[in-house]
Amino acid sequence: MSDVVTCLWGRAGWDRAAQGLLGAGRRLADELGGKLRTIVLGPADEALVTAAQAVADSVVIAEDETLAEYNPESYLAALTAACQKFAPRAVLLGNDAYGQELAPRLAHRLGGSAAGDAVELSVADGQLRVTRGVYGGKATAVIALMKSPGVIWVRARAMAPADAGAAGEVERVRLGIAADPRVKAIARHVEAKEGVRLEDAQLIVSGGRGLGGPEPFQKLQALATAMGAQMAASRAACDAGWVPASWQVGQTGKKVAPQLYLAIAISGASQHVMGIADSKVICAINRDPDAPIFKHCAFGLVEDYEKVVGPLAEKLSRHS
Template identity: 40%
Template sequence: MGEIGILTVSECTDGALDAISAELLGAARKLADELGQKVATVIIGSGVGDAGKDAVAYGADEVYVADDAKYANYQPEAYAAVVQQAAKDLSPAIILAGQTSIGRDLAPRVAFKLQTGLSTDCISLKLDAGRMIMSRAVYGGNAMADYVSESDPQMATVRVKSQEALAKDDSRSGDVKTIAADADIKTAFIEKVTEEVTGIKLEDADVVVCGGRGIGSEEGFEPLNELAKMLHGAVGATRPPCDNGWIASTQQIGLTGKIVSPTLYFGIALSGASQHIAGCSGAKNIVAINKDDEANIFNVAHYGVVGDYKKILPALIAKVKELG
């Protein structure tokens, strides 16, 4: 096995690797195996030392850990300096970060420092003649576009849940080393505001039940909540229900809301505007319920029911109950 081909940027919560970190390593492993090269990852945080061996178990050959109290909270300049240092030390051909709150801020900074390009929110990565083809949704999820970087290293941020993590294999071997970098810090961390979530987080849910303007009221969301609870999922919404105060704005899905990639997505009484589809086009199965058979959501849905959700949803809930 040769040089480091791919560097991923891992993220941790409470000292443990986030799911996106394992997904990035899974994607990197596939590309690196094809290139005959190694995978390295950088882990930045405070009390993240134990995450190193997990990164190896998920596919990393080398892990570079920057573990310091100053990294306890995301600090753009400090984090970017560590990734830049790792890129300088390792000269990877490819750098992957997550399309997460941190990755979205960090990756462009690193790309600028390395004077290279960046493709954001990629959902598929493959190789062609040794270069990485990065695919991402465009036109609000109505089409896919492939990008190739003309500069090096080739950089991408990758959508959460778009890549398969490898099964954790604690018998894998790899090196865990430390890394340090000085940074010219110009911003100060003031406060971390943690969103209160009851139940499953929208971004993590495997089933998302999403309601649109046609739901009509806060009470209208009750059957959606019931269905989501039965399927161990989360409830989301298009922008109008959030603007109308029927549901918290944290539940908005779309261009200016959250991006979800569940296995099963219900789009109920929503038209399927491109700004909404931008947030759910990564769903593996889309079920649409709409009384207008010409609604755009039917163009992206895998299954569709034409009719009034007030009649269809109780029948669906009864069937799910019957099936246990």
């Protein structure tokens, strides 16, 4: 029992999370000396299948109609059935809302161990080990999974993709999953897509409660446009209704991993930092020299944002 299963959602496509997840799965399977199988739930386009095939030893696409839309009960039943069939040593899911919802329940059904928010996976003394941040990223814990399989949700966007080189088989299966009446989607709202998804953005300009209202976000928008960046915000700014809830970054918002995260008038509460910990470089502008955000950033400016944002946007637009 040394195989690894990775779980992909067909609708999400071949995004950075899928690439990182398969990268992590490939490396773990190689370390264990086993095969990497990828299970795809929901409609999978050709681009996703071709890309997954180039990394995994096999790609199993579940074609049941009951899996066309996400339903926790049907998805759990499908993953349980597939994992019982393949008997893997480890099952990896992304650190998205579905992965977090399904992984602990899947571990229970398979009689295995669950651990989440993994930034590193390893094998030592025959044990599967997960490295994860704890206390809002202030410390790191290494957890040994004592039961098999280890069901792990990983910070997939922070994981390096694997080189394409495999020629995995593709298998289309029907798992016989019946519709589950316990949970039913009664409405669906598709978020208007503007530019790159926040989770995939390379540059992010983010504003907090210190901006004092919705209008200053327009100044931040001018800066973001000059930089070619996406906009984000703290929960306090979203809860105040200044910007859409979809901009929220953090523990209960989106987990981002840009090259540059510019936090403006954001204090740096641990719940916010949890969502930005995978950023390559964090910069902050805050007028309080003791703001916790300065402990997490590579570059910090103690200043009133009003004195900085406008001139910086103007300077950058002149050079772009």
